[in-house]
Amino acid sequence: MLQTNADPPETFDEAKVNSKFLTLNFASKPTAVGMIKCIAEMHPHLKLLIELQAVDLRLIGIRERLARFPKRLAEVESRVNAARQQVTSAKEAHTTGLKERKTYELDVEQWKERAKKYRNQSAEVKTNEAYKALLHEIENAEKEVAKAEDRLLERMVSGEEYDRKVKAAEAALKEIEAASGKERQTIQAEYNAAQKELAAAESARAAAVADVPEDLVDHYERLAKKHGGIALAEIRGESCGQCGVHIRPHVIQQLHRQGNEEFFHCETCTRILYYADHAAAPGPAGESPSAGSSAGDPPSARAGEGQ
Secondary structure, three states: OEEOOOOOOOOOOHHHOOOOOOOOOOOOOOOHHHHOEEOOOOOHHHHHHHHHHHHHHHHHHHHHHHHHHHHHHHHHHHHHHHHHHHHHHHHHHHHHHHHHHHHHHHHHHHHHHHHHHHHHHHOOOOOHHHHHHHHHHHHHHHHHHHHHHHHHHHHHHHHHHHHHHHHHHHHHHHHHHHHHHHHHHHHHHHHHHHHHHHHHHHHHHHHHHHOOOHHHHHHHHHHHHHOOOOOEEEEEOOEEOOOOOEOOHHHHHHHHOOOOOEEOEOOOOOOEEEOEEHHHOOOOOOOOOOOOOOOOOOHHHHOOOOO
């Protein structure tokens, strides 16, 4: 087993680890001292580690929130860009429609001119055959005029629709830009607040680490890295609160023993075990400190349970 004396502290040695379970469950705002009253027999360094774990869980949650801000801003920009693209597409379609309308107007004029030319020529022909040929050309030209006018009419109608779509897209863009501006301000305010929380939590961590032996901090951080940020496990009943494995009775007895200076680890998940007396510090009405899954625990900290 590993023993660590409070004064003076012995060198921390992982090789002396001999225990079985570990768990940790903090409330939405983990403050180990305020929420859980540790039993008097707990080693003072273990109390400090519990406080450190509470701060680290806060840091995990804050950093995860900060990591989501770029994605939130990108989603806002994506909506604005999509609205702008709608305006661009509507204007391009409108421009194309105007060009086609001019083409159809030109077609109408050209066929009308051709029909007029054939009529003028019909007055000058000398033979019936030539006259009949010109009448045929006039008839064909008039048919083409009618077709071109139909196409022009369709394009004029569709042009009105394109104009309506442009105005609708521009109005939608204006609304989205206004809403996005407010959303950016909200996100920025939340980001600034989270940065302040991060700075405060980092200061709290530095203070918590200052009173813990360096080798013990190194050991704690290795376990935390291995287990998604949770290096400690509270004993609940006779089981590890993190992986649920049954704890040997003599380990529980040792943790209850007056003057105990040993650190015990879960034999399955290897977290540092501790025992807390929740009855000594009842929480607010409706709050259960020993709940199996706290709302404040960051997802990454609860991932990999039972490892």
